[in-house]
Amino acid sequence: MDFQLSEEQREFRAVLREFVDNEIIPVARDWEQSGRYPTEIVKGMREMGLFGITIPEQYGGLDLDPVSFALVFEEIARGWMGIAGILGSHSLACRMIAMRGTEEQKKRYLPGLASGERRTGIGLTEPDAGTDLQGIRTTARLEGDHYVVNGTKMWITNARYADPLPVLVKTDPTATPAHKGMSILLVDAGSEGYEITKDIPKLGYKGTESCEIVLDNVRVPKENLLGGVEGRGMQHALSALEWGRVNIAARSVGIAQRAHDEALAYAGQRKAFGKPIGEFQAVQLQLATMATQLQAARLMAYFAADAVRRGRADGETGMAKIFCSEVALQASIEAMKVHGGYGYSTEYEVERLYRDAILMSIGEGTNDVLRTVVAKSLLRGETVVR
Template sequence: MTTELLSEDEVEIVRLVREFVDEQVKPVVNELEHANTYPEELIDAMKQMGIFGLAIPEPWGDVAVSLPAYCLVTEELSRGWMSLAGAMGGHTVVAKLILAYGTQEQKDRYLPRMATGELRATMALTEPGGGSDLQAMRTVARRDGDDYVISGSKTWITNARKAGLIALMCKTDPEAQPRHKGVSIILVEKDGGDEPGLPGFTLSRDLPKLGYKGVESCEIAFDDMRVPVANLLGDAEGAGFAQMMKGLEVGRLQVASRALGVGRAALEDSLRYAQEREAFGVPIWKHQSIGNYLAEMATKLVAARQLTLHAARAFDAGQRADMEAGMAKLFASEVGMQIALDAIRVHGGYGYSTEFDVERYFRDAPLMIVGEGTNEIQKNVIARQLVKRGNVDPV
C-alpha cells in the first residue's frame, strides 16, 4: 500500500486533498475549464490548506511533507483538475531551489510567504527558439555595479501573471565554455498582478492551448531590466544549470504525478460508466474488449505510480535521481495519455462529448508528454545514465 510510505499526518493531508477535490473541485471544474476561467476561489482554498507550503519545512513553513506524499497530493489535485496541480508545480520547484541553494537572507525573505501562498513563484527556462536546449539560451544578465541588467525573452511560463517571484535561468557569462558554466538563476520579483509595472519587464500574451485551461502560460520579455545582484540564487555565478537540473528532478516527478491524476480520473470515470452502461443486455464491462481495457488501464496506472514513488524515495534519501525521475516522467506521461485515449474508447460517442470529463483528460494528457523536458529528452537522460552507471541495480 502506498500509505505505508507516509506518516499518519501525511495520510491525513492526502485524504483532505481528496475530499477537497470531490467536494469543491469536481462540481465546478467543467464550467471553469470550458470558460478558461482562472480558479481564484480554488486557489485560495489551496492556500488555506497549506498546499503551497508542502515543500517548505520549519522555521519557514508548517506542513512540509515527504516527496512521496507531495506526489500523491499532486495526483489527487490532478484527478480533479490538472490545472490546479500546474498552479503549484513550478512554485514547488522554486521553493526547493531556494531551500537547497539560496542564501540565508533569500530563505528568510521568500520562503515564509511562499509557504502560505501569499507569494507564489514560477520558473522561466524555455525560450522561443531554444526549446529543450537550455544551454543555448540567449537571455543575458550583465553585471552593472550592484545590479544585473537583463535582456531576453522566455515563453510557456506557467503562472507568469499571478506569480510574484520568477526564478529566471539566464547567462551571466555568455562566453563561458562549456556553455553551462555561464548559466545562473536570478530571482526576479514582481507584484503578482496582471500588470506588474516593472521597468524593462513585459508580459506579452497568454498562449492559446489545447488543454491545461484556467491557468495562464505566457510569453515574457526583458529589455534592460535591472535586478539587484543580491537576487542571484546562492553565492556564486555559473551554478544555475546544475541547480536547475536538480530542481527539475522534482519538476519531473510533479509532472509524472499530474499524469497519474489524469489517468486515474479517466480510469475511475471509465469503471463507473462501464458498470452503468449496458449493451446486448449486460453491463459493457462484461464484454471482453471493454474488460480488457479496464484491466490494462489499472495495471499501467499502478505500475506508473510505483515507479514515481520509487524515484521520490530516492530523491528524499539524497540519492541521485535524474534517471529515476526521467523514467517516472516518461512512463507515467505515456500511460496517462494511453489511459485517456482508452477512456474515450470505453465511453464510445459520449467520450467525444464536452458534457463528459473524458474529453478534457484527453486534451490535458499531452502536456505531460512535452512538459518539463520532452519524453525524447527523458530517453536521452536515461540512456546517458545507463551507460554511466552500467546497470539499474536496486541497491
C-alpha cells in the same frame, strides 16, 4: 519490503482527496470551458498550506517528503491537471530558493511564498530553447550593483502572479561549455521593463496561464542572484527539475486514475443490447489493462519519489516520468473508447483528460530526451536495474 504509505501519508491523502472531490471536481469542466480562473480553489490550497510543501518549517512551510509531495500532485491532477500546474511551478521554484538561495533571500521570500501570500514560477523556456536550456539567449550584464537583463521567456506558468520569478540567464555568454556562464536571478514583479506580453492559447492545461514574458533592460539588484555566485544557474535548475519529474509522474498517475474511474463508472451505467457494456469481454479487457498499467505507474512514481529522498535520482525520475506520462495518455484514449461517441463530447470528462495527458510527455523534458538521460545514468552506473 513495505509498499504501503505510512499512516501520516494516508491521512494526508484523505484530506487531499476530500478537497479535490468537494472543491475541484464539481467545477472543473465548466470552469475550464469558460476560461474562468480558479480563484476559490487557489484560496483553498492556501488555507491547507499547500503553497509551502517544499519550504522548510522554519520559514513557515510543510517541508514534505518526496512521496507526500507526489501525493499532492496525483490527487489534484485527478481533479484538474491545470490546478496542479499552479502549484507545481510554484513548488519547484520554492525548493530551488530554499536549497540554493542565500540566507537573506530565504528570509525575504520564503515566508510569503509558504503562506501563498506570494506566488512564484520558474522562467527557463524561451522561443528557441526548451529542453536544450544551454541554448537560451536571455543575458544579464552586471552594471555596478545591478544586472541588466534582456531576453524573452515562453510558456511561463503563474507569470501574472509570480513575485519573484526565478529567471535563467547568461551572465557570461562567452563561457564554454555554456552552462558555466548561466545563473538564476530572482526578478521582482513590477520591475521596469518586465512585461507579460501575451497568454499563449493551449489545447489543454487550462486553469492556469502560460505566458510570454519580455525583459527589456530590466535592472535586477545584485543581491537577487540566486545563491550569490554566478555560473550555478544550470545546476540550480536541474536540481529543481528532478523534483519536477516526480511532479509530472504523479500528475500523470492522477490523470490515469480519473480516466480509469470514469471508464469504470460508465461501463456500469451504459447499456447496449440489453445489458451494461461492462459485461462485454472487449470492455472488460480494456478496463483490466487500464487498471494494471495505472497501478504499475503509481508504484513507479512512488519509487522514483523515494529515490529522490535518498539522493540524486536522474535515472529513476526519468524512467517514472516517461512511463507514467505514457500510461496517462493511453488510459485517456482507452477511456474515450469505452465512452464511445460520448467520449468525444465536451459534456464528459474524458476528452479533457486526453488533452491534458498529452502535455505530460512534453513537460519537464520530452520523453525522447529523457530516454537519453536515463541511458547515460545507466552507463555511468548511477542507476542500476536489477
